[in-house]
Every structure is written in C-alpha cells, then in structure tokens.
Amino acid sequence: MAVLTAPTIGWHVAWLEAHAEWGPGVHEDGFGLLPGDDVKSQAGFAAWVGRLTDDQQCTYWWIVESDKVLGGIALRHESHPLVSQSGHLGYGIRLSARGKGVATWAVARVVEEAHKLGIDEVLAVCQSYNTASAKTIERQGGILDKTSQESAVLRYWIGTSPPRV
Secondary structure, three states: OOEEEOOOHHHHHHHHHHHHHHOOOOOOOOOOOOOOOOOOOHHHHHHHHHHHHHOOOEEEEEEEEOOEEEEEEEEEOOOOOOHHHHEOEEEEEOHHHOOOOHHHHHHHHHHHHHHHOOOOEEEEEEEOOOHHHHHHHHHOOOEEOHHHOOOOEEEEEEEOOOOOO
C-alpha cells in the first residue's frame, strides 16, 4: 500500500532508482527538482531535500511503497508565484507505477491537505495531450475551465470539500 511521506535523505537510493526511470533531462513533476540540483551525491541530495522541506510556499511528498519511490506530488500554497500558471498541484509517477491508480490516490490525499490549509479549490493543470493526467484530475471531480478548452494546456478546478475517494 502506497503512502505519502515527506522527502528525507533516507530515500536517496530508492529516489535515484525512480529518477533513472525518467531518463536524463526529463522533467519530473511533483519533485521540485531544478536543473542545478545535484541529486547524485549525498551532500547534494541532502541540500535538495533541505530546500524542499524548508519551502514555505509548497509542500512536497514522495509517494512510496515498501522500499520504492513511486512518484512525487507537490501542493503549491496560495502564496506560491506559480499557482496561476502551473496550478496548485504538480505530480509525477515513475513509468513502472503508472496505470495502477497511484496518481488518483495521491491527488485525493493532497486535495484533502489543501482543504486543511483552507484552500477551497485547487487548480490542476496538464498538457492537453496528457489524457492520463486529465482523467486522474477528472476522477477527483476536476471541472475543466472553459477558457482552456482550445488550449494546449488544460486547467481544471477541484473543490476540496470532503469526501474524497
């Protein structure tokens, strides 16, 4: 059974395994990884994890099961400068864990967290070609913003009032 956990240095090896599945240079949503982050060395990984856990405008979780990192999910708080462009939610699931309901489960948990923070609606954004992500958002009650229907980027609003699936 998957759980959400705060990023810690103890997941270094498992995180690197998940990271390797994405391949070099590929963006991994939900992890807060920046191009200059050194995640391979212990010191660099620790510095990156420290930056994530110290972030006051975004909360990060890793989606883990047993000894594997399945993905990452982030909740940008209302004060975060990227909310209007990239939404409140960012998530990514490693290739081998896709199609198993992991993202749907994680999004539901994080929408609950948004409710606890007093966020009434979260904005979830995905590329129009990303049908799997669109379906994940729709399963959580995401309502397509009419202004994005003809766009390359779909913008959905999800109410945070319980209950969640």
